[in-house]
Amino acid sequence: MKKKFTLHYYKNFFLLFFIFLFYAGKGQIGIGTPTPNASAMLDVSSTTRGMLAPRMTTAERNAIVAPADGLLVYDTTLKLFYYYINSTSSWAPLASSVTERINFKRIKSTDVLNTVLAEELAAGGGGKYLMDANTLYEINGQVTFDLPIDINNSYITGHDSNNDIIRRTSGNIFEGATGGSIRSLTLTAPGGNVFNLNGSPAQNLIFRDCVVANSNTVGTVSGFGLVFLSIIQFTGNSNGITYNNITQLLLSNIGWFGNNSGTYERLTGTFTLIEKQGGFSQVNGSATGFDVSTSGLTITGDAVMESVVFTGTNTTGYIRPYATGTYPGYNFNNSWTVRAAGIPTEADTNAVGDFSVDYPVGTGIGVSFTNNANPSNIVKIGTASSVSTSSNLFRFSTDGVPNRLRYLGKKKRIFQITGSVSFQVPAAGTYIIYIAKNGTVLSQYKVYGRGSSTNDIVVLPINGTTELLNNDYVEIFAQRYSGSNGDIVVPNMTITIK
Incomplete structure (x- = not known):
């Protein structure tokens, strides 16, 4: 019986071996089908079972040595298929219903900046990173920049402002004459300015869902057609921000904590429209919450401050008022409508x-x-x-x-x-x-x-x-x-x- 079994086993083995050689000779392999599709090297067919790709955690996927271009795995941590892209040295998720963004770069905390942003560095003449217009730059983790960023109408964003951070130990983070969009980041410049921007009325700056922390100076934003800040927290900064010559300035739900110092917000030059809506300014010590005292400050349209809460230990006044055009005990001129807790209400309706x-x-x-x-x-x-x-x-x-x-x-x-x-x-x-x-x-x-x-x-x-x-x-x-x-x-x- 043992000899018969052994002989039968070898007969089946040689039969499968010759079938494999037959299909290999045709350059195709079919599993579950005797007629693999002519366009496929491997055709797996079943109505009751699927095909399993290699399964591993994110850490295991990232630990693969020298992954091949197009290598496919299933990430059990993120519950997604990932494939490797040699040109960007990165893994990309498969999303069958989503078209991948073409103008996109991810900058990780472990990246060498002058490598991943080599084109931007060259475009900036070696002295700054000139971002590609209409390109999304995703900041992943804490990234320390050695040179300033020229936003150049790009989109610079993170996923979580607590963990996605742009830091520059000295000098300015953002410089240039163009706007763009900055979102969901923490910005910190302990030895310089976060902003040194001098744009034109044709340029817009959108800055939202961010934290500005522990900087020497928040900086200056000047000359833009539209500047829109929304849901920004300022904490631990030695000096605040100056807005100058802006057509439309919109400030929504801005929070200034009491550990800031200097002047939080200063207006200079000419504006068509200003609206500061919601948020708070906790003004302690000798700090100033809002400064409109600079000579020549002009509002050609309207200015509104609504539902902002001023509080803190400063007893000399949270506002540095207009030098002229105010009334005893008040801060603003007749261009303003002010209804904010902690400071006098000022509006034409209260005349x-x-x-x-x-x-x-x-x-x-x-x-x-x-x-x-x-x-x-x-x-x-x-x-x-x-x-x-x-x-x-x-x-x-x-x-x-x-x-x-x-x-x-x-x-x-x-x-x-x-x-x-x-x-x-x-x-x-x-x-x-x-x-x-x-x-x-x-x-x-x-x-x-x-x-x-x-x-x-x-x-x-x-x-x-x-x-x-x-x-x-x-x-x-x-x-x-x-x-x-x-x-x-x-x-x-x-x-x-x-």
């Missing part, structure tokens, strides 16, 4: 003005009706020598003229005008008090009052509304409707516009 005239009874402002007619001419109450005082002026001015409130806000709005006038009559008669705008009475708000005898004091309320544009002004006028010619004397008048 208010008042004045009061207060003389002893029997004295006051004399008002002469000169045409000796009834109704008389309409005359302003007050002359250059009249005395009035103001308690509240915000985006209003008296022009140094009694009985005048001029609106200095930027946006037109409707104001409520309230107050009262007391006047002493020379004889029995009826008088009219008017609100006037820009020297023209608003007759719909006139109010009548009558004195029954000589020296009677008449008190009339003032109440009306009017729309004011920048530089419009409001005054109070009087007219005699009936009675004898003669001056009325106004000892008391109070007006509030808000």
Whole structure:
């Protein structure tokens, strides 16, 4: 029986051997099929079983010595098929439903920069890394740059700002006259600036989901058409950032921690639009949270600061205010709308003005009706020598003229005008008090009052509304409707516009 089994075994072996030689002679091998596809060297066919590629962890895959171009394995750590690319010396995942990005480079913490970025270094003349426009550069781990980066309208990104870090121990990280996109990274420049960018209105800079930490200076961003920062944390920096001559500056949910020092954010030059929305500035010691004091700072459109929280131990003020154009206790001029916790609210909607005239009874402002007619001419109450005082002026001015409130806000709005006038009559008669705008009475708000005898004091309320544009002004006028010619004397008048 043993001999028969052995002979049968060898017969089968030689049969399989000759079948293999037959297919090998044709240059093809079929498993599970006698007719392998003409385009395949190996054709595995089954309706009940699959084919297994080599399976290994990420560490085991990375430990393969001198992998061949196109080598395929299944990564059990990442649950993905990976193949090796000789030209980039890297593994790439297979994603059957995703087209691989063409303009893409991954920069790992273990890479030699002047090798993986050899083309960029050459393009930068050996003095900087000039990135390829419209190319995505992925930072993987902590990468220390020995030369500055010219963004050149590329996309520089990480996956996790806690672990994906660009560091430069001295000098600037980003230099140049172009913008681009920076995302999901930590940036640190302990011996220099993070930014030294001087662009043009045709260039945009997008900077978001990042951390700027432990840098000597965050730096300067100047000249761009659009600068958009969103969800940025600043921590441990010795000096902050200066924005200069930017068409549209948008700052969203920016966090400045109390371990920063110097001036956190400074504006200089000319801007069309500024919006700072959300976030916080914890201003400790002698630090400054926001600086608008530089001479010549101009907003040609609008500036808004909304829902920002200012806090900290600095008792001299979180804001370094405008040198001119502000009001006592406030920080900004009329280009700004400010609603931020920790600092005064400033907006055209909060504009208010008042004045009061207060003389002893029997004295006051004399008002002469000169045409000796009834109704008389309409005359302003007050002359250059009249005395009035103001308690509240915000985006209003008296022009140094009694009985005048001029609106200095930027946006037109409707104001409520309230107050009262007391006047002493020379004889029995009826008088009219008017609100006037820009020297023209608003007759719909006139109010009548009558004195029954000589020296009677008449008190009339003032109440009306009017729309004011920048530089419009409001005054109070009087007219005699009936009675004898003669001056009325106004000892008391109070007006509030808000």
